[in-house]
Amino acid sequence: MSSEKPRRRSDLLEKPLGDETLLYDADGGMIHVLNATAQAIWSLCDGEHTPAEITQVLASRFDLNDQPIDLAGDVQETLTIFSRKGLLDP
Numbered sequence: 001m002s003s004e005k006p007r008r009r010s011d012l013l014e015k016p017l018g019d020e021t022l023l024y025d026a027d028g029g030m031i032h033v034l035n036a037t038a039q040a041i042w043s044l045c046d047g048e049h050t051p052a053e054i055t056q057v058l059a060s061r062f063d064l065n066d067q068p069i070d071l072a073g074d075v076q077e078t079l080t081i082f083s084r085k086g087l088l089d090p
Helices: 036-043 051-061 071-084
Strands: 013-017 020-025 030-034
Touching: 020 036, 030 036, 036 051, 036 071, 051 071
Parallel strands: none
Antiparallel strands: 013 020, 020 030
């Protein structure tokens, strides 16, 4: 995975399901379920945003600029999980 600007794999099938999104990896025969927060991060994994930019967009989108949470850490952890599960381009 390019940690500079993560890009989601284009061969995964996405299906919205209520507040969640299902990702189907036909090659690996795996289904992954993303909650709303993971989906927001996933949508920004377009090869155009750095993790810091993803964090900034989410902070603005969800009005979290003044919240006492480690949003940058949460974004990085989610990106690490995406990478570990093979959901991002190498």
